[in-house]
Amino acid sequence: MSEQTREPGPSDTRRVVVAGAGMAGVQTAVALREQGFTGTVTLIGAEPHQPYDRPPLSKAVLLGKAEDSAFDVDFEDLGIELRLGCEVLGLRPADRVLDTEAGPVPYDVLVVATGAEPVRLLGTEGVPGVHLLRTLDDAARLRPLLARRHDVVVVGAGWIGAEFATAARGAGCAVTVVEAAARPLAQALPAEVTAPMTAWYADAGVVLRTGTRVRSAEPGAVLLDDGTRLPAGAVVVGIGARPATGWLTGSRIALGAQGEVVADRHLRTSAPQVYAVGDCASFPSARYGERLLVHHWDNALQGPRTVAANILRERTGEAPAVYDPVPYFWSEQFGRFVQYAGHHADADRTVWRGDPAGPAWTVCWLRGTRLVALLAVGRPRDLAQGRRLIEAGASMDPDLLADPARPLKSATA
Template identity: 55%
Template sequence: MKKVIVVGGGLAGLRAVEALRERGFEGELTLVGAEIHEPYDRPPLSKAVLSGESGDTTFPVDWGRLGCALRLGHRAEELRPHPDRPGGVLRTSAGSLDFDGLVIATGAAPMRLPGTGPQHVLRTVDDARALRAALHEGARVVMVGAGWIGAEVATLAARRGCRVTVLEAGDAPLAGVLGSPAGALTAGWYAEAGVELRCGVKVVSVDHGGLTTADGEFLPADAVVAGIGARPEVAWLEGSGLDLDRGIVVDGSLRTSRPEVVAVGDCAAWWSARYRRRLLVEHWDTALNAPAVAAAALLGQDAAYDPAPYFWSEQFGRMVQYAGHHQATERMVLRGSPDDPDWAVLWFTGDRPTALLTVDRPRDMVQGRRLIEAGTALDPDLAADPTVPLRKAVHA
């Protein structure tokens, strides 16, 4: 393998470049990114960048030492087989490049609300800078979506003196990612912060000066922010021969249906033997750690990726962490009380925890994540007692 292209200028793309070099690839290496910016850290966008505490989260990378050519501001448009030899051709907005191996790390694009009025999303550093300018004291801000991003934006907007309303189509905040019973436990945080939370409200149109809900109500707003999810950037791969199902279908080693192509990050739907299902995980931890496996697979080395997914969020003065996958679990166990400063939720299948949510309980997360990944059985009654360390709730 002499030429490898990494498509995607985010953390997953950068880590793929680094992993290829670390695993011994000495050939020609190129990073193609749709943004004009060098790879930067995204979690601070909804925190330090949005608050104004930081303006630049670019990763400190010596691209010369890595021996990697940068093609920034070049959007991937088509993937096709090479006409004369193994490998393929990547067509971009600035021309075509041939390759022997390809890493796809194009991430996901934020979904937008219908309507002709202006709206903000938060995915890129340019998005964050534009939204920050709109979050001035007294501004009427309507946040649509009470997921992770919605809660983080509402937190910052309230701190900056905005009048914030959060609209959520589901029946509880975080219902889409945690389920309604667990998500409802966070609802009181909004009122504490002076934020109006309205659940069960659907938006049909963003208009000039505000938005219109499904029941015909018009809500005036100086800034409308859409936090309703993201879709993997895979439309450009139609007709490429790769299997697509929401994201790019890959196996437990992140290999696609074409041997010279691997996929990683927000655009990859990978097979988890742990959970016996395909997972599409849009988290920083995946972008950080999965590229080492993708690089190994591309170079013909043995590797597998099957962790308990992990995510963290800072919202309303709390550190919220989540590990695992709870959608197919049998029951939810509350550890402590949501009225306490810190608490947690465990999800069980039988006596084995499959997911964990913690609020200001970092020790629980460290111990619980290890237990989940090891498949260790716990006594649910002991695990429900917040005074008992999770490692001591292990079945004898």
């Protein structure tokens, strides 16, 4: 238990059930205990494995440098009941019952933390040699294929596609990445930012084919829509993820356009005593003036603290905590450490720090003079300082900001 653990407060007999045993679910359960919750906490996960962290799957676990990435949490010591290998099937909010394949589970408070599931490539379901990379079992199936240095085709040049291509090249595989859009990361970043990143593929010996779709897959090969047939000992699909909320159909929990649970600024759902956190939930951001759906690790780490605090505050009468973070994520690809903080959709000015053709540079987005987002490549200090400046709503001097030799924090207006 962490040093932040509080002394237990007055006895609380409520039953908190957490649906989902990934980062968001585990951190919710742990945060409840750290903040002094004394009722029962039950954590339900669909996979049979001890709860684990996902980012290492595309790195250490995939390359055989680690067997797993289990969380270093003593669930028994914390008094958290684990029910693993138990899929959630439905929800009856009026009865306060969670339906699972092992039977109904009553709750007083429910936290929906079922995360996201990978989007599958149409026409490839059940084809031998076509893989996803989302679970520990996925990584276990892919690891021997990389060790045998098969030709690998990666479908999708997003974050997960680039990370897997990096790992496959590191294992000595011949790698081709096929992307339907005209450039990598087309849905995540502007063209001017992804332009220098495109060269990373060739530098790493990866063939990148943009503006190309996969027509079909067969054992040992992929057929593209232009008629090209690519040899493929393994095909890895990384074309995005969607909230894993299909099980909520018919529950009357409000869902958004992408299937996510629509949470309020306290991470409460439309149903009484039901919260939602992590990849499966969107929340309104006063900071950015829009609803955000964040599919990244840091959101699954930070949100649970707000959920736990608000569950406890229901009994203390304190005002509920508001969740409005500066989104953050990182990616390791082609020998580069890429970090992003903020949300650039409403930016009206871009400022570069450093040469994007070089090994280290940063791009900053401003709304007026206010820093709203930045992406740092090999400049972790820029990221750390920039994230704090975004949180503070700081105004920046664009001319000072453009000087890569100047600490970012000294470029305030």
